Every structure is written in structure tokens, then in C-alpha cells.
């Protein structure tokens with residue numbers, strides 16, 4: 020049985036070339052203060068939800084703030100180490116952008132975000148599943164081909180069976196069609212695998228972080244909506260594409276995603292364009308690197 024994690028799948032959906040660098044070649048080059056900030060907020064709210072699931076209340080705002088500050092400080096130690104390792108491979112523009120981001124501002128917006136969450140959203144969330152692991156079969160074994168299993172975690176589902184996707188953002192999101200959100204489609208199948216029933220709804224909850232006007236924006240659908248067969252087929256197609264070395268840049272020319280300031284893989288991106296994939300793989304791929312972890316399960 021082959022296994023593929025949910026985060027690997029989402030990486031490929033967002034950028035196949037990123038998948039190539041990160042998972043096939045094992046190169047980590049995205050040290051960013053804002054990622055550590057998001058991680059610390061996520062850890063804080065996860066801790067709160069776990070407590071709230073136990074006692075119906077969770078932690079208080081003051082404790083959440085303290086937890087966040089400590090978690091961010093410890094994540095920043097990792098950041099410094101990651102930055103030191105990746106520095107020779109990052110562009111000047113990337114490093115200069117990182118330098119321009121002030122830690123005090125990130126702490127400040129994180130604390131304001133927590134205030135907004137506790138004031139406006141906390142009372143509506145009654146946690147049932149918190150960081151719940153799931154796995155499901157995306158494709159059974161057949162004709163000598165191994166089966167494919169997807170693994171992941173549902174961040175949060177409430178007692179009414181609603182999956183919550185809680186995100187922090189710095190830009191107010193537009194109303195968007197969450198029915199076509201690949202991430203939520205996979206969560207729905209994961210929820211069914213864990214609970215034996217379809218979720219009763221989906222809520223995408225954003226904490227919009229800003230220095231003076233942090234707020235909550237929510238997008239909701241009342242019923243589950245996925246075409247499960249299409250999602251499973253798409254997952255299997257991605258696995259086949261990876262197996263066949265199909266990695267490419269899906270972003271338009273001059274996209275900010277592929278800019279020197281934003282992408283830690285910018286230099287490799289230029290190199291793969293120059294050398295072509297076969298020569299690039301010859302240079303960077305360890306001969307024995309596997310595409311998937313193998314599980315002990317047999318199908």
C-alpha cells in the first residue's frame with residue numbers, strides 16, 4: 020500500500036514544482052517568520068479547543084495570549100536555525116523581505132487576533148474532533164498495482180457535525196466558492212472515514228489580522244457537497260503524475276508566487292528551467308529516494 024499525506028497532496032495542488040523540491044528532493048527552503056506566526060496561533064487555538072472539548076470552557080484569553088507568545092518564541096528559534104541553513108540558497112530580495120518583517124508587529128497582530136477570536140467567535144464553537152487523524156483508501160490495489168491511502172488530520176469539527184477550517188489572514192478574503200475548495204473536499208471524506216457519517220456543514224472561519232482592525236470573516240455551507248468519486252479520481256491522478264515525474268510551474272509569468280521576494284525555491288526554479296528536468300534530477304535526486312512512504316498494511 021502506498022501512502023500520501025494530505026499536506027503532500029495540497030502542496031502538489033498548489034505548486035507541483037514545490038512538491039518536487041520539498042518531497043522528492045527533500046530540500047527545505049521556505050524559512051518565514053509569518054509561517055512561524057501562523058503555526059504559533061494554530062498551536063494556541065488547538066490547545067484551547069482540546070481543553071474546551073474536555074471541560075466545555077477551554078482556556079481564558081490571558082492564558083491563550085501567554086501560550087501564543089511562548090509558542091511563537093520557540094518557533095522563532097527554529098526559524099533562525101532554518102534561515103541559517105537555507106541562507107546561501109536564498110535570493111537577496113527574499114532575505115531583505117524577511118528582515119523587513121518586525122517580530123513585535125507579528126506579536127501584536129497575533130494578540131489582537133486572539134482578542135477578536137475570543138470576543139466574536141469562541142462562543143459559537145463547541146469542539147468535538149480536534150486534530151483528529153484520518154485515513155481513507157483513494158484507490159484499491161489492482162492488477163499488480165499497489166493501493167493508495169490518504170492520511171491527514173481534521174483540525175476541528177464541532178458537535179453539530181460542522182467542519183471548521185480556521186485560518187488567519189492579513190487580507191480580507193472575498194466571498195469564495197468553498198464548494199470547489201480541494202482542502203475541504205478531502206476533509207469531508209476524512210470526516211466520514213472517522214465518524215461514519217457525512218459532515219452536516221462546512222465553515223471557513225478567517226481571523227483577519229490587522230494592527231487596528233482585526234475581525235472575523237466566515238463563509239459557510241449548510242450541506243456537504245462533494246462528488247466523492249471525482250475527488251478520489253483526482254487524488255489518484257496526482258499520485259500517478261508524481262510517479263511519472265510530472266512537475267511543472269502552474270503560475271502565470273510574473274506571478275508574485277514565483278517572485279524572488281516570495282519563493283525560497285526561486286534559484287532552483289531558474290535552474291530547473293535552464294537544465295531541464297532530467298538533467299536537474301540527475302544533479303539533485305538521491306538515487307534511492309522514494310516517492311511514497313510504504314505502510315505495513317496489505318490490500
Ligand code: SF4
Nearest residue numbers: 034037268277282288
Ligand atoms: S518558483 Fe514558482 S513554481 Fe517554483 S516552487 Fe516557487 S512558486 Fe512553485
